[in-house]
Amino acid sequence: MEINKILWASDGSMESDMALKYVELLASKYGSEIVGLSVVQPVDIERLKVPVDVKKELFSIQALLEKKEYNRINKALKQLELKATKLDVCIETGIPHKEILRVAKEEKVDLIAMGKRGLGLKDRILLGSNTNKVLRMANAPVLAVRHKKGDKIDIKKILVPTDLSELTSISLDFAIDIANRFNSTIYLLHTLELHHSYEISTSKIIEELRVLALKELRSYLNKIPKEKTKGINIQEMVTLYLRAWFGIVNFAEENGIDLIIMTTHGRKGLVRFMLGSTAEKVISESPCPVLTIKP
Structure with missing residues (x-):
């Protein structure tokens, strides 16, 4: 790239x-x-x-x-x-x-x-x-x-939010290329959007959901050719929030992220002039620059 x-x-x-x-x-x-x-x-x-x-x-x-x-x-x-x-x-x-x-x-x-x-x-x-x-x-x-x-300014920590759809490969490929040039760490983040009903769920059920999401993240990364990610530190992360955009922004703030890379919309199909609500909120509230890619 x-x-x-x-x-x-x-x-x-x-x-x-x-x-x-x-x-x-x-x-x-x-x-x-x-x-x-x-x-x-x-x-x-x-x-x-x-x-x-x-x-x-x-x-x-x-x-x-x-x-x-x-x-x-x-x-x-x-x-x-x-x-x-x-x-x-x-x-x-x-x-x-x-x-x-x-x-x-x-x-x-x-x-x-x-x-x-x-x-x-x-x-x-x-x-x-x-x-x-x-x-x-x-x-x-x-x-x-x-x-x-x-x-x-520098780009040492890159956050790639994912909804576990095939569109993730677009933003992750861009992140890998930048990481190679800046010696950056990539955080591949999936935020579980919890319904209000989860407030009465047991911590065991919530932990099971988190483990399943983490397993899916690792399965996704294992499909990427090893030579493509050689020498790059990619960390899989799962967080739980009522809104995905808030989880992304909060993670960026707490972990000193330098750059967020994401597609303009995900698998929900919320295209609204080609900018989904999650991407729009992240761009508006993010503490760091956001690089958006049209799928």
């Missing part, structure tokens, strides 16, 4: 600046080309019923905004000259998520990296509308990054 070209979609936020640090990290290992994209939302000047001189001024302001964005993206990418094989600046005018998807397709990128926008109460990052739409509609994998204090 290769990441030959990365699209960094930037809106100037702290989250998108943090996304660039992960782009730099990945490009240093994969030798990737980087395309830096900023989308300037247009003013429909032609429809405005204003004097010609005012229209000219508005055109001038639009041009200045585009130039300002070009300089900002170019300055940021210049710092990555030694890490990437090629750097390109792309400034577009239009609706952000549509331009991101169009450029990603035209440039044939292997990864889209962007920030999660919107800072709510208690420092909770909410999924921004543009990021949400890109996640739902992109064919390329998408790396959604939240702002993080400090400059030091």
Whole structure:
């Protein structure tokens, strides 16, 4: 698996600046080309019923905004000259998520990296509308990054949530490739979603469920060719929560996970514009970057 070209979609936020640090990290290992994209939302000047001189001024302001964005993206990418094989600046005018998807397709990128926008109460990052739409509609994998204090980042612990379906192989293959390059540990996690009725169940029944799930996880791993996972530490984990997304996020927080890799939806078939509810919740609440892959 290769990441030959990365699209960094930037809106100037702290989250998108943090996304660039992960782009730099990945490009240093994969030798990737980087395309830096900023989308300037247009003013429909032609429809405005204003004097010609005012229209000219508005055109001038639009041009200045585009130039300002070009300089900002170019300055940021210049710092990555030694890490990437090629750097390109792309400034577009239009609706952000549509331009991101169009450029990603035209440039044939292997990864889209962007920030999660919107800072709510208690420092909770909410999924921004543009990021949400890109996640739902992109064919390329998408790396959604939240702002993080400090400059030091690495990918030493990778979490791969699984519902034990065949779709797990997609995210696990990606995780194995990254783990090989970063010497990472992979945590293959299955979260048993417990119904409220389990509250009156015996601990013996719950333990039996956990053991069965762990056995299925190990059976799945045993089917993977040994040469593929040679030298990689893969740990099978089973947790029990009322909601799978909460179990995934909680595991990431408690174990200092650096990156979560998951498909946009699982075997339940909840496709809702190609982003299932579990994936959407994990992306929104995760303390670390989440890389989603469309099956």
